[in-house]
Amino acid sequence: KKKVLMVSAFREQKDQKTLIKAMKDLPSNYVLELAGGGEEHLIDDCKQLVHELQLDGRVEFLGVRTDIPALLSMANVVVLSSHYEGLSLSSLEGMASGKPFVASDVEGLRDIVSGYGVLFPHEDSKVLATEIRRLCEDTVYAKQVAVRCQARAKMFDIEVMVQNYLNLY
DSSP states (O other): OEEEEEEOOBOTTTOHHHHHHHHTTSOTTEEEEEEOOBOHHHHHHHHHHHHHTTOTTTEEEEESOSOHHHHHHHOSEEEEOOSOOSSOHHHHHHHHTTSOEEEESOTTTHHHHTTTSEEEOTTOHHHHHHHHHHHHHOHHHHHHHHHHHHHHHHTTOHHHHHHHHHHHO
């Protein structure tokens, strides 16, 4: 099985639906894990979409978890398909995980991910599916992306940030 993971609360900005739609264009051995709590009506909408797309058994709603590092370590690809972000902790954690990271090409994510992880056009589930499949099937490419992502995440390490602020002042 190929595991795709999104760690994010269910809120309007997060857009789990695009990632769920991408699963329809991936082989049946690909599974999606959605970790996070949030707004019940959005979780219900996503569960309904899973059912409508006949993806039952391939999409798991994990709820709020305390074992995110373990989930990240078991994933093949980490995705954040948001409509927009600020400085996203989820994206930095995903990039630091040692796994390839894919995000929507939107405000807030573009600045962090561009040149390191993989960006896909906002709400384009077909391109997202293509990127996920490439990362799962091309191990050399996946490793290159993962290494770049880790290097980028290190730039936001607390020690580095503190030193940057000290240098600034």
